């Protein structure tokens with residue numbers, strides 16, 4: 001286990017959401033920790049206020065095609081919209097550091113800020129990395 005493993009931290013904060021044994025890891029980088037924390041906090045508060053809703057159990061959290069994927073069972077329509085919004089937000093948040101980022105990449109899609117793009121803007125004048133940062 002490394003410091004990059006977000007699961008132990010979030011599982012301690014949101015045990016009811018994240019206690020499914022199928023959830024073994026959070027397969028994304030720490031830049032999305034705040035996003036995941038806000039999402040879990042919103043879901044946990046909502047579910048606590050609405051005990052009639054089927055409990056939401058997260059079974060997988062990972063990155064795919066550059067974006068966050070948050071798979072779960074249970075919940076309701078509002079949970080679904082909340083998760084959808086967070087998944088959309090992930091497309092503008094650097095997965096490494098949490099700064100504002102863009103979806104791009106040479107080998108596969110990732111969201112990176114100008115600092116963490118595979119080619120920094122000054123070495124990528126043609127925008128070949130796919131991250132078209134505005135140059136100062």
Ligand SMILES: [Zn+2]
Pocket residue numbers: 094095096097098099112113114115116
């Ligand atoms: Zn970054």
